[in-house]
Amino acid sequence: MPRVRFAPSPTGYLHIGSARTFIFNWLYARKNNGTMILRLDDTDIERNTQVSIDSIFDGLKWLGLSWDEYYRQSERLDLHKEMAERILAAGFAYRDFTPAQTEEEKQEDSGPWLFHPGMRELTSEESDARAAAGEPFVLRFRVPRGENKAVKFKDSVFGDQYKKADEIEDFALLRSNGMPTYHMASCADDVDLKIDHIIRGQDHLTNTFKHVLIFEALGGVKPKFAHLPLLIAPDGAKLSKRKHGPVVSVTTYRDAGFLPQAYINFLCLLGWSPKNNREQMSRQELIDAFTFGGVNRSNAVVNFSEADPIDPKAQWLNGQHLRTVGLEELLPMVRARIEAEGLAIPEERFGLIVETIRARYTSLHDFAVKGRPYFADDFAMEEAAGERLDEPEARPLLRELGARVEGSAEFTEASVEKILRDLSAERDVKPGVLINGSRAALTGQAVGPSAFHLFMAMGRERSVARLKGV
RNA sequence: GGCGCUAUCGUCUAGUGGUUAGGACGGGGCCCUCUCAAGGCCCAGGCAGGAGUUCAAUUCUCCUUAGCGCUACCA
Secondary structure, eight states, rough: EEEEEEOOOSSSSSBBBHOOOOHHHHHHHHHHOOOOEEOOOOOOOEEEEEEEHHHHHHHHHHHHHHSSSEGGGGOOHHHHHHHHHHHTTEEEEEEEEOOOOOOOHHHHSSSSSOOOOTTTTHHHHHHHHHHHHHHEEEEOOOOOOOOOOEEEEEEEOOOOOOOOGSOOOOOOOEESSSOOOOHHHHHHHHHHTTTOOEEGGGTTHHHHHHHHHHHHHTSSOEEEEEEEEEEEOSSSSSSSSSHHHHBHHHHHHHTTTTOHHHHHHHHHSSOOSSSSSOOOHHHHHHHHOOGGGBOSSSSOOOOOOOOOOOOOOHHHHHHHHHHOOHHHHHHHHHHHHHHHHTTOOGGGGGGHHHHHHGOOOSSSHHHHHHHHHOSSSSOOHHHHHHHHHHHHHHHHHHHHHHHHHOOEEEEEEEEHHHHHHHHHHTTTTOOHHHHHHHHHHHHHHHSSSSSHHHHHHHHHHHHHHHHHOO
């Protein structure tokens, strides 16, 4: 049974790239009856914020993504330090007493930096003595040198990877303040939590060689790896809040009226393909279809622009889900939107209204904005709709239609249609005048659902009132 | 600079030596029709460049170019 983890560092809102990484971990876990672990990599106390943690939970909750175990790295520091000590004791690490370098000093060094001279060779007696004397040091991994050793691992997405150990620098495990670095903390936790498949962004691909070294030093079983292509902006740069704004935050899509399953669907299609031309897929279909073989190796562009901040394909997918999802699932989401606008829901016709208008909308937001006439009486009369009402004879005829609908025994699509067509024949006007006029009167919009559907969605009382009020 | 990864329509992608290079979004058009959507049909649009290997390269190899990543006592 696989154990996988999503390990965000809470230094900002939930990034869509992070959300996608969670989703791929989750798909893999759910497909293989595995365990999904949420681990907050919050060792960078300077940059961690509660706001960020809340944002991560908010985003995941909205997407309906669940996990089975939860940890915070900041509560596991003793474990990290203990494992670092173990690596030191086993001779795979050494203390580096070189004072921290400034930026300028680093710049001066041309060529690759591998280690500080003299530090690898310190005897354990001298090292212990200087440490005991309180001299600050960084604990570094003693990367094998001059042995022509290759570090290798198999990536489920990128295939076999290897790198000469001689090209890997002696990276830090423990900082001079005793705190573990990301590499140390992450690997220690992965070992302790028995993670057996690490699924993360491709930005970690080259870090993995270091991690393999740590795993080997720790003597544990080396996990498998799967690196995911990165999400980038149309300009090729990686998505960043500073540069690209709210398009990188998951909550933006929630607020824009996305269905969570549609957004998950969209994110999955960025860098992964079921290879059978399927596009619209439910959560379960995604779980069933997921394999690492379907993961692409090149970065995927999230296609947004200043004018259109939402990727058109995401928008389309949302529309697809919107019109095919079961009403029992959709109604609560629409309800929340409508009520957030302070509008009243005609309970007896709610389902009918949503059925009537959903095919025309692409976001939940549309129900409260474009759909306002269905839930409120104070809606705007669009110019094009006004023109329909200004057709010769239109207003008096519509008022008459209202009176007849009010007085008729039946109120069904068929009965309204009969009344309307009889009236148009009687007065010798084209039915279109009344049909389009009704739509304009009922919704203030020149375009929309079939007029007779509209009567049913609006109900008799509201329809009559609006017709008589033209 | 060094090391690594990547490169198919504008975008997301299918494709692992022989295909009219397929699908989707977006764009254009037609049909349907009480309008608008939805739906159906059609059109335009692509293998980064150059060498090689081969009877045959989008596909394999190399080079170039471009993008991205890593190169911290950040994660």
